[in-house]
Structures are given as C-alpha cells and as structure tokens.
Amino acid sequence: MIKFHVEKGTHSNYIYKQIYEKLKGFILDHKIDAGSKLPSKRQLANELAVSINSVATAYDQLLAEGFIYTIERKGYFVEDIATFISNRPPKKQKLPGHLEETYTDKEGWLSLSHIKTDSSKFPFQEWIKCQQQAIKYHKKDLSEITHPQGPFTVRKTISEMIALTRGVTCEPEQIVIGSGAQPLINQLMAMQPTDTRTAVENPGYSRVFQLLKNLKFEVLPIELDEEGIDIREVKASSPNFLFVTPSHQFPTGTIMPISRRVELLNWAAMAKDRYIIEDDYDSEFKYGTDNIPSLQSLDHNQSVVYIGTFSKTLLPSFRISYMVLPPKLLELYRYHYSDWIQGSNSLHLYTLHYFIKSGEYDKHIKRMSQHYKQKRKQLVAELRSKFLDKVDINDIPAGLHFLAEFNTEKSFEEIYEKVQQEKLEIYTMKRFLLENEVRNSNKIQLVIGFASIKREKIAEAVDRLYRVIC
Amino acid sequence: MIKFHVEKGTHSNYIYKQIYEKLKGFILDHKIDAGSKLPSKRQLANELAVSINSVATAYDQLLAEGFIYTIERKGYFVEDIATFISNRPPKKQKLPGHLEETYTDKEGWLSLSHIKTDSSKFPFQEWIKCQQQAIKYHKKDLSEITHPQGPFTVRKTISEMIALTRGVTCEPEQIVIGSGAQPLINQLMAMQPTDTRTAVENPGYSRVFQLLKNLKFEVLPIELDEEGIDIREVKASSPNFLFVTPSHQFPTGTIMPISRRVELLNWAAMAKDRYIIEDDYDSEFKYGTDNIPSLQSLDHNQSVVYIGTFSKTLLPSFRISYMVLPPKLLELYRYHYSDWIQGSNSLHLYTLHYFIKSGEYDKHIKRMSQHYKQKRKQLVAELRSKFLDKVDINDIPAGLHFLAEFNTEKSFEEIYEKVQQEKLEIYTMKRFLLENEVRNSNKIQLVIGFASIKREKIAEAVDRLYRVIC
Numbered sequence: 001m002i003k004f005h006v007e008k009g010t011h012s013n014y015i016y017k018q019i020y021e022k023l024k025g026f027i028l029d030h031k032i033d034a035g036s037k038l039p040s041k042r043q044l045a046n047e048l049a050v051s052i053n054s055v056a057t058a059y060d061q062l063l064a065e066g067f068i069y070t071i072e073r074k075g076y077f078v079e080d081i082a083t084f085i086s087n088r089p090p091k092k093q094k095l096p097g098h099l100e101e102t103y104t105d106k107e108g109w110l111s112l113s114h115i116k117t118d119s120s121k122f123p124f125q126e127w128i129k130c131q132q133q134a135i136k137y138h139k140k141d142l143s144e145i146t147h148p149q150g151p152f153t154v155r156k157t158i159s160e161m162i163a164l165t166r167g168v169t170c171e172p173e174q175i176v177i178g179s180g181a182q183p184l185i186n187q188l189m190a191m192q193p194t195d196t197r198t199a200v201e202n203p204g205y206s207r208v209f210q211l212l213k214n215l216k217f218e219v220l221p222i223e224l225d226e227e228g229i230d231i232r233e234v235k236a237s238s239p240n241f242l243f244v245t246p247s248h249q250f251p252t253g254t255i256m257p258i259s260r261r262v263e264l265l266n267w268a269a270m271a272k273d274r275y276i277i278e279d280d281y282d283s284e285f286k287y288g289t290d291n292i293p294s295l296q297s298l299d300h301n302q303s304v305v306y307i308g309t310f311s312k313t314l315l316p317s318f319r320i321s322y323m324v325l326p327p328k329l330l331e332l333y334r335y336h337y338s339d340w341i342q343g344s345n346s347l348h349l350y351t352l353h354y355f356i357k358s359g360e361y362d363k364h365i366k367r368m369s370q371h372y373k374q375k376r377k378q379l380v381a382e383l384r385s386k387f388l389d390k391v392d393i394n395d396i397p398a399g400l401h402f403l404a405e406f407n408t409e410k411s412f413e414e415i416y417e418k419v420q421q422e423k424l425e426i427y428t429m430k431r432f433l434l435e436n437e438v439r440n441s442n443k444i445q446l447v448i449g450f451a452s453i454k455r456e457k458i459a460e461a462v463d464r465l466y467r468v469i470c
Numbered sequence: 471m472i473k474f475h476v477e478k479g480t481h482s483n484y485i486y487k488q489i490y491e492k493l494k495g496f497i498l499d500h501k502i503d504a505g506s507k508l509p510s511k512r513q514l515a516n517e518l519a520v521s522i523n524s525v526a527t528a529y530d531q532l533l534a535e536g537f538i539y540t541i542e543r544k545g546y547f548v549e550d551i552a553t554f555i556s557n558r559p560p561k562k563q564k565l566p567g568h569l570e571e572t573y574t575d576k577e578g579w580l581s582l583s584h585i586k587t588d589s590s591k592f593p594f595q596e597w598i599k600c601q602q603q604a605i606k607y608h609k610k611d612l613s614e615i616t617h618p619q620g621p622f623t624v625r626k627t628i629s630e631m632i633a634l635t636r637g638v639t640c641e642p643e644q645i646v647i648g649s650g651a652q653p654l655i656n657q658l659m660a661m662q663p664t665d666t667r668t669a670v671e672n673p674g675y676s677r678v679f680q681l682l683k684n685l686k687f688e689v690l691p692i693e694l695d696e697e698g699i700d701i702r703e704v705k706a707s708s709p710n711f712l713f714v715t716p717s718h719q720f721p722t723g724t725i726m727p728i729s730r731r732v733e734l735l736n737w738a739a740m741a742k743d744r745y746i747i748e749d750d751y752d753s754e755f756k757y758g759t760d761n762i763p764s765l766q767s768l769d770h771n772q773s774v775v776y777i778g779t780f781s782k783t784l785l786p787s788f789r790i791s792y793m794v795l796p797p798k799l800l801e802l803y804r805y806h807y808s809d810w811i812q813g814s815n816s817l818h819l820y821t822l823h824y825f826i827k828s829g830e831y832d833k834h835i836k837r838m839s840q841h842y843k844q845k846r847k848q849l850v851a852e853l854r855s856k857f858l859d860k861v862d863i864n865d866i867p868a869g870l871h872f873l874a875e876f877n878t879e880k881s882f883e884e885i886y887e888k889v890q891q892e893k894l895e896i897y898t899m900k901r902f903l904l905e906n907e908v909r910n911s912n913k914i915q916l917v918i919g920f921a922s923i924k925r926e927k928i929a930e931a932v933d934r935l936y937r938v939i940c
C-alpha cells in the first residue's frame with residue numbers, strides 16, 4: 001500500500017478532500033493495483049493521524065464515484081479502471097487567439113444605432129411592482145415549465161391587446177411566444193418542406209435573410225419601389241413564404257399604402273399555401289398619425305402570419321416577441337413542437353401580463369412616443385441645418401429610425417473606418433443590401449436610429465457624422 | 471358623393487374615428503370611385519356639423535394609409551385600390567375544435583412529477599435584490615441586445631462557478647447561454663452535416679431523442695447496463711455525437727462509475743470528431759456524498775460538450791441553461807451564429823450573476839439540498855411501508871427523482887387512466903423508453919419526483935399511488 005500524508009487544516013472537509021484526492025490519483029494512475037484491498041478506515045485514520053470520520057467520508061465518495069468497491073465484512077477494494085489512452089497533456093489549455101473575445105471600451109461613444117432603445121426612461125419600479133404580482137399570483141406556475149407556446153393567460157392578454165391596437169383577429173391559441181422574430185421564424189420555417197421558396201425585401205432585415213439561407217431554403221431578395229415590396233416581382237417569383245414589413249419597411253421606412261396591401265393579399269389568396277409573414281417590429285411608434293392597422297387585419301384568407309415584439313416598446317434585452325399563426329400553420333406547429341419547452345422565463349411573461357393589464361404598458365408607449373418624437377424632430381433638424389443640401393432624409397414620422405442619403409464620394413469601407421475614429425455607432429445601408437451591392441458613386445445611405453441618443457448629445461453626434469461624411 | 475352622419479360623443483377621437491372608418495369603408499368597397507375628389511375639410515365639417523379638426527385628422531390618417539392622395543391647391547382624391555378577390559367571409563372565425571386548448575383544473579391534484587421543483591422555498595426577495603443591482607449597474611446594457619452567447623460578465627461568473635463545483639475547465643468564451651438543453655442542443659446539432667450519426671441513452675430524455683429525429687439525423691438508442699450506457703453498444707454503433715447523463719442517468723438514476731467514464735473518454739479519443747454531450751441536468755443534488763466531478767473534468771481531448779442548467783437549482787420556469795463548447799465546436803458556432811440574437815433576457819442573466827456572486831445561489835442550493843433530502847427520505851420510507859415487497863426502489867441518493875418498480879399486472883394505459891382518477895401527477899417509464907416498449911408483464915416502473923410535493927402531503931400521495939397500482 002502506497003504511503004502519503006495529509007496536511008492538517010482547520011476545516012474537516014479539508015482533510016477528507018486530501019485523502020480522497022490522493023487515493024483517486026493513485027487509483028487512476030494505477031499506483032494501486034486493481035483488486036487490492038485498501039486499509040480499513042480505522043487503520044488509515046491511525047496512520048494519517050486523522051479522525052475516522054474523514055477517512056469514512058473519503059471512502060464513501062470514492063465508492064459513490066466507483067473508484068473502489070466494498071465486500072461485506074471484508075473491506076474496500078480497488079476497482080479495475082482502464083488507463084486513459086491519451087497522453088494526458090495539461091488539461092488547461094489557452095484558447096486559440098482567434099477565439100478570444102476582445103472588449104471594446106464604448107466610453108465616449110455616441111450611438112445612432114437603430115437597434116438600441118432608451119433604457120434610462122424605462123419604468124423599472126412599475127415593472128417590479130408587476131413582477132411582485134406575478135410572484136404573488138403565479139408562484140405555483142413558476143415551479144413548472146409552461147405550455148410550449150407560453151402561458152395561456154399571457155397569450156390571452158396579448159391577443160386582446162393586438163385586437164385593439166393592431167386590428168389583429170386571433171384566439172390566444174394562435175399565439176406563440178418566443179424570444180424574438182428570429183427564433184420564431186426559425187421554428188415556423190424549420191417545419192416547412194425543403195423545397196419551400198421564400199422571398200424577402202431587399203434592402204431588408206439581413207438576419208432573416210441569413211436565417212432562411214442557413215435553413216437551406218431558396219431565398220429571393222425582392223426589390224422595393226416607393227410603395228414597398230415590388231408586387232410584379234412578387235408575382236413573377238411567386239414564393240411560398242413572403243417576408244414583409246408593411247407598417248414601416250425595414251430599413252427604408254416606407255409605410256405600405258392600402259393599394260399595395262390589397263394587391264399582396266390578393267396575390268396570397270390566389271393559390272394554396274401562400275403565406276405572408278408580416279414583421280410588425282416597430283408599428284407602435286407613429287408620430288404624425290394614429291397607428292396603422294396591420295396587414296393581418298385586412299386578411300380574410302388566413303394567409304398572414306403576424307409577428308409582433310416588445311423589443312422596441314419595452315427593451316430589446318427583454319427578448320419577448322410572438323407570432324400569430326393561421327389555423328393551418330398552428331396545426332402543423334402543434335404537431336412539430338408538442339415536445340418543445342417554451343424558452344421565455346414565465347415570471348417575466350406574467351410580469352408583462354400585469355404590466356399590460358394595469359395600463360402601465362400603454363402609458364409607457366405614450367410617454368416614449370412623445371420622447372422619441374422630440375428626439376426625432378431635433379435630429380432631423382440638426383442634420384438638415386448641418387448638411388444643408390448634402391442630405392436627403394426619408395422623413396416618414398414612424399418607428400425608431402429613418403433613412404438618410406448623403407452626398408459623399410466615400411465608400412462604405414471609408415465610412416466604417418471613420419465612424420470608428422469618431423466613436424459614432426451607426427449603420428450604413430451596406431448591412432441591409434442582401435445582394436447586388438450597387439450604389440450611386442456619390443451618395444451613401446445611412447440608417448439613423450434616434451432612440452438611444454440623449455437629446456443634449458444630438459448636436460455632438462451630428463458634428464461627428466459631419467466629420468465622417470464630409 | 472356618398473352621404474353619412476356621425477354620432478356625437480364626448481371624446482373628439484370618437485368623431486374622427488367614425489369619419490375615418492366610414493370613408494375607409496366606402497373607398498374599399500368602391501362606393502366612391504377612384505380618382506373622385508373628396509369634399510374639402512371645411513365643407514365636410516359643415517355637412518357633418520363637426521369640427522374641422524376631426525375631419526383633418528381623418529383625412530391625415532387616410533392619407534398616411536394611402537386611401538387618398540392630395541394635389542396641392544386642388545384637394546383630396548381617392549386612390550385606385552384593387553378589389554379584394556376573396557369573397558370576404560366574416561373575418562372572425564371560430565378556431566377548429568381540435569385546435570382549442572382545454573383547461574385542466576389541477577385543484578386537488580398532488581404531483582410526483584420529476585420536472586417540477588419547489589417554488590414555495592425560492593428566495594424571491596433575495597432574487598429581487600440582485601435584480602436591483604443588475605438594474606443599477608447594467609441599465610445601459612439593457613438598452614441593447616447582448617453577445618450571441620450571452621453577456622461576457624455572466625459567462626465569466628458561470629465558468630468560475632463550474633470550475634469550482636463541477637471541475638469543468640473552460641474560458642468564458644466557450645460558454646453559450648440558452649434557454650434550456652433542448653434549444654442549445656438544437657443549435658449545436660443544426661450546424662452538423664446531415665450524415666452525422668447520433669446516439670442516446672435508452673431509456674432516456676425523450677425530448678432530445680425527438681429533437682434529433684426532427685433534425686433528420688440518424689439516432690441510435692443505446693441500452694443501459696448497471697454502469698450506465700452500454701459501452702460495447704457505443705463501440706459497435708460508433709456515433710459522432712453521444713448524449714449521456716453520467717452524473718445521474720435520466721431516468722434510471724445510475725451514477726456512472728469512473729471505470730465507464732474512462733472507457734467512454736477513451737472511445738471518444740480514438741477517432742476524430744467524436745463528441746460526448748454530457749447533460750448534467752441535476753448534478754447539484756447529491757444527498758449521500760459530495761458532488762461528483764463532471765465527465766468534462768476528466769477529458770483531456772476536448773471531446774466533451776458540457777451542458778448545465780439552473781432549472782433544478784433555481785426554477786424550471788426561469789429557463790437558463792448553458793453549454794461549454796470545445797474550441798473546435800466553438801469555432802463552428804461562431805461561424806454559424808454570428809448573426810444570432812441571444813434569447814435570454816439580459817436583466818435576468820445579470821440578476822443571476824449577482825445571485826451567484828453574492829453567495830445566495832450557493833446558500834439556496836444548500837438549503838434546498840436539506841429540504842429535498844428530507845422529502846426524499848420520507849417518500850422512500852412511506853413507499854416501502856405501504857407497498858412492502860411490492861416495490862423495488864432504485865435508491866440512489868441524488869437528483870430530484872428516483873426510479874421505482876412496482877409489482878402489478880396493470881398496463882401503462884391502465885396506470886395512466888387511474889392516476890387521472892386519483893388526481894396524481896406522475897410519469898411512467900413508457901415516456902422514456904425510446905423504442906421497443908417491452909416490459910416484464912407483472913412489473914411497472916415509475917419515475918417518482920419528490921421536489922414539488924409538500925411533506926405533509928407525501929402520505930396522501932402514496933395512498934393515491936397505492937390505489938393506482940394495487
């Protein structure tokens with residue numbers, strides 16, 4: 001039997017751990033032969049001058065892990081364990097350099113990103129009050145996983161809300177809650193046959209384009225005209241699933257007029273299994289008019305899948321979106337995802353339920369609308385006064401971003417480099433052009449978000465942008 | 471021009487809405503011809519005896535939605551809008567009966583489900599305190615989406631924790647946070663080639679089995695012996711991805727001994743691109759011994775993907791899990807999911823970060839371990855005293871469930887029917903047998919969870935179970 005000693009510490013665990021680790025090492029390294037008998041607990045305790053308890057705990061742990069076995073009245077024996085075939089290099093290896101993450105210090109940066117919202121105005125206290133209610137009334141629900149589509153109560157609240165605000169007609173059964181348009185579209189499309197043809201707006205939401213390509217579907221990017229997606233191209237390419245943003249085209253900002261909406265719905269109604277996916281990502285913010293009813297509200301053929309989100313109205317980091325499935329797709333969904341576990345935190349979803357029910361959600365949108373409206377107005381004015389005739393703003397009073405075209409000879413790459421220097425977060429059109437990156441050589445389009453920038457920083461951001469462009 | 475009148479209400483919006491809705495209806499139904507001139511705002515206001523403002527708002531809204539257009543100094547004209555080709559049945563249709571959700575009143579039910587945990591003991595107040603810290607220190611982070619794998623800070627905290635508790639060696643870069651083992655495995659496997667061969671434990675986690683089948687991979691269910699997954703079958707079938715639960719086999723409860731672990735790792739090391747997915751779903755709860763180091767901790771070939779979760783230690787409804795990718799799979803992940811948006815709420819993830827950092831997480835596990843240990847002991851004792859030699863309990867003191875075999879002639883279907891009558895939530899082995907549902911005709915196995923049942927209800931639950939079985 002191999003000899004070792006243990007260091008005495010103050011904590012009894014400390015001694016047991018050493019005995020366990022030593023014996024484990026000896027056994028794995030085959031320094032004690034398989035089948036050998038270990039000293040009795042008392043014997044080893046005496047040898048090491050430790051309590052018999054420490055040895056017993058170590059033996060129990062080794063037993064539980066299968067390093068040793070016991071024969072009644074005979075004692076403890078070493079298990080027969082194979083040798084590791086690898087040459088066992090040091091386990092802790094440095095991660096290859098290209099996989100290391102680098103931290104970019106964003107101190108001093110200003111953001112005109114279209115993705116961000118303003119978290120400084122979020123009513124966290126009211127949110128937490130609603131969370132208290134969720135805990136109080138749904139504690140039992142929190143001990144289990146919920147319905148694959150999300151808790152019924154929450155879906156009911158959402159369905160009532162969108163009936164009112166978006167004219168969407170649906171039952172709670174038709175709602176699927178998910179953590180964003182991306183995973184919802186992923187679920188929806190993963191159950192479609194591989195020969196499904198899809199089409200998206202170009203320029204458009206590049207993440208969806210990429211997602212559809214990753215899913216190995218044919219994806220047709222369709223050009224836009226001044227009314228939104230080009231209906232002639234839609235008819236010519238005739239996809240099974242058409243992805244559009246009629247409330248506020250992303251990123252151009254076009255609000256699809258009723259004539260184009262009717263044309264699209266008529267196109268969808270003309271054949272079986274044609275679906276329009278309406279991504280209503282920021283419809284809650286209209287500064288000049290009332291909300292504009294959704295495309296789904298005009299559809300009588302159950303051919304529209306409506307996708308809504310709380311990313312713009314609450315916070316993008318909250319990750320709550322939902323889709324409304326027509327019965328036929330719902331049936332397919334139920335078949336495919338009966339085993340699926342809803343990925344959103346139920347506590348969070350019930351909190352949202354109370355936030356809507358209490359009227360806080362509505363109040364928050366109204367407050368933020370005013371706030372965003374002012375920021376938008378100021379930013380547009382500052383851009384015009386700074387750039388004069390060098391800027392052409394697509395001035396549609398909706399959403400959390402607008403498109404602006406600047407006179408400049410600079411390339412996308414030069415712009416990208418300059419914004420880094422100026423510490424200005426902003427996206428160029430390049431990101432949203434899905435293919436055929438042609439651009440007028442002396443113009444460049446930028447997608448300008450105004451949700452995150454503070455009012456007192458707008459002038460400074462425009463100055464930086466001026467240095468970038470001119 | 472068509473005539474109509476509006477009802478006078480107290481709210482000015484009420485009047486504008488009526489004008490808007492009426493004109494919209496007339497235009498969509500082609501009761502006003504395309505190209506016709508609408509009356510001027512003043513004229514219509516006079517006709518309807520309403521304020522000119524109400525008409526102006528209605529015209530603006532119709533303009534924004536594209537029902538009408540305006541020619542400067544000439545007035546407002548009706549757009550040319552196609553007729554809907556469908557025969558426009560009533561939009562609100564009843565959902566087909568088979569798609570309606572039925573509500574099961576669980577009042578009076580007792581649960582021996584293995585999925586549930588005990589939410590009554592969850593320290594919500596401490597959790598909320600940590601949430602306050604998350605809001606205080608990360609408010610700005612909440613205004614944007616986070617890294618596809620989750621916030622670095624949170625991944626760092628998790629990596630430090632699992633190094634300590636599970637012996638897992640990894641950098642924060644290697645951690646991918648997701649809303650459960652299911653979506654994480656979905657991401658991991660969706661980037662593998664279609665000819666990838668997978669193997670799972672049988673009986674095992676049926677959701678993963680189903681997921682792999684949905685992804686169209688070959689899935690081999692591999693039998694278990696008393697040490698866990700049958701190593702000879704593993705060697706014979708030689709999959710690329712092998713899914714195991716070594717800490718506490720699901721559902722049998724077997725703790726894989728070191729000898730089998732070495733054999734598995736040796737098998738994986740013997741060929742390129744062989745991976746073992748270690749689903750460590752409830753390893754935090756060991757009642758007789760210390761935690762047992764993970765399989766990943768023994769691996770020196772970067773062939774183990776470790777999956778951990780907070781579903782058992784916190785609440786299943788919180789939906790926070792993570793996987794640790796070996797560098798090669800991480801590289802593939804980065805390539806495939808650079809555009810992916812992390813689906814977990816960042817507020818929630820930062821809250822978890824403070825919950826771990828403050829020591830509350832550790833305290834909570836210790837508290838729950840004691841609590842679950844007592845419930846487990848009591849339930850095992852009550853089962854034995856009630857069923858005597860009619861029950862054989864696989865008495866491994868770990869996790870939140872155990873397997874028990876009962877002498878009974880009843881079929882799975884009869885058992886299922888009886889538990890409904892007795893209002894007892896419990897799962898039979900049928901759910902976890904992935905194929906070849908053979909069973910000894912006079913024995914039936916049940917997976918018995920003890921996390922959710924209250925101590926004072928254990929006797930009653932055992933009584934109900936007795937009536938179910940005997």
